[in-house]
Amino acid sequence: MVGVRLSKSERRSAIVRAAHRIAVRDGLAMVSGRSVAAEAELSSGLVYFYFSTKLGLLHALLHDVIGRALDGPATDYGADLEPHEALQSMVASEIRDLERQRDDIELLFQFFFVRRDEEFRSEVNAGLDEYGRRLQPVIGRFAALHDLDSRSITEATLAAIQGAGVELVRHPQCYDAERIIAGLRDMPLLSAEDCCR
Incomplete structure (x- = not known):
């Protein structure tokens, strides 16, 4: 995704999808700003720009999961x-x-x-x-x-x-x-x- 121009909502969704891939593949404990940044081919700073903390990222992931599973x-x-x-x-x-x-x-x-x-x-x-x-x-x-x-x-x-x-x-x-x-x-x-x- 490096160099691809996305809207803020698209970028946010892409980060959550990357967190989802890691959680499914490696477990929830492996989701971090750094691991998600690597998965999404972004900087850790950009991940934290959108979600502030690891906790914020996990809440966004949970919201996404609930929206599909329930x-x-x-x-x-x-x-x-x-x-x-x-x-x-x-x-x-x-x-x-x-x-x-x-x-x-x-x-x-x-x-x-x-x-x-x-x-x-x-x-x-x-x-x-x-x-x-x-x-x-x-x-x-x-x-x-x-x-x-x-x-x-x-x-x-x-x-x-x-x-x-x-x-x-x-x-x-x-x-x-x-x-x-x-x-x-x-x-x-x-x-x-x-x-x-």
């Missing part, structure tokens, strides 16, 4: 489906999408469990809370139809999706989204026949 379904997801079909479809779609997001999911775990800084944990938790809110339109329709507690269904749905994410990080070679989805469909929560028993 984006959630579209606002009108499943509007053309019956409530139970929309819920099944949404959960299946989110679990399938985890494989595409594996690197970002692993980085979320690193931010939460390796860094252990409360400010990073708070940011991850806020991202997860927002993700839960994005699931709400579909879950709310299902819960209202069957007079169920929307909050408990949201928590169970999040647990299922996050649990699948843990499995993906733990056993990436063995991860089978379709097997997990099939297992969930056999459970009463996501079974059209049993949901009201």
